[in-house]
Amino acid sequence: MAEAKTLQDSFIDELRDSYDAEKQLLKALPKMAKAASAPQLRSAFEAHLKETRAQVTRLEQAFASIGEQARGKHCDGIAGVIEEGSSIMEEDFDEATMDACLVAAGQRAEHYETAAYGTLVAWARTLGHTDAGDLLQETLDEEKAADEKLSALAESGINQNAADAAPSEANDKPRPRAAAPKEGARGAQQSSRR
Numbered sequence: 001m002a003e004a005k006t007l008q009d010s011f012i013d014e015l016r017d018s019y020d021a022e023k024q025l026l027k028a029l030p031k032m033a034k035a036a037s038a039p040q041l042r043s044a045f046e047a048h049l050k051e052t053r054a055q056v057t058r059l060e061q062a063f064a065s066i067g068e069q070a071r072g073k074h075c076d077g078i079a080g081v082i083e084e085g086s087s088i089m090e091e092d093f094d095e096a097t098m099d100a101c102l103v104a105a106g107q108r109a110e111h112y113e114t115a116a117y118g119t120l121v122a123w124a125r126t127l128g129h130t131d132a133g134d135l136l137q138e139t140l141d142e143e144k145a146a147d148e149k150l151s152a153l154a155e156s157g158i159n160q161n162a163a164d165a166a167p168s169e170a171n172d173k174p175r176p177r178a179a180a181p182k183e184g185a186r187g188a189q190q191s192s193r194r
């Protein structure tokens with residue numbers, strides 16, 4: 001009979017899961033950056049792409065620090081989160097609404113990763129893997145900062161622009177649709193929805 005798996009085994013499994021998750025995100029983030037219209041949102045995704053490359057390296061260092069080969073194990077969780085993000089990008093949203101939805105998708109990914117790294121840091125410390133713990137803590141802090149940056153962007157205009165882009169008949173009393181085409185774009189955002 002096989003021996004029962006230990007917390008150490010599970011720690012390695014979780015490292016592999018995160019290693020694969022980061023690699024999936026390396027492919028997803030450029031698509032999200034491309035789909036974003038607000039320049040600050042686009043650069044937030046691009047900045048996080050750079051951070052993600054460093055996070056992959058940090059995971060490799062964490063594997064090395066415990067004498068394990070860096071290896072991924074398919075992360076179904078982040079695959080699902082990315083899949084939902086892809087569906088959003090296929091929707092026919094106006095630019096402002098798309099930006100608000102991209103923030104939502106990005107934050108789902110950040111929260112997933114924050115949960116994973118929170119556990120990894122705690123387990124690394126409990127198992128006495130000090131170096132791995134420090135590396136993983138660094139990444140955990142980056143994920144939290146990326147999440148906060150997205151919240152700040154959403155609250156400093158992206159959500160409001162999306163709300164303002166709603167067709168006027170959604171906010172007002174019903175009126176003839178013929179009036180709609182006269183309404184122009186508001187600010188730099190396209191407000192018309194086809």
Ligand SMILES: [Fe+2]
Pocket residue numbers: 022025052055113143
């Ligand atoms: Fe990450």
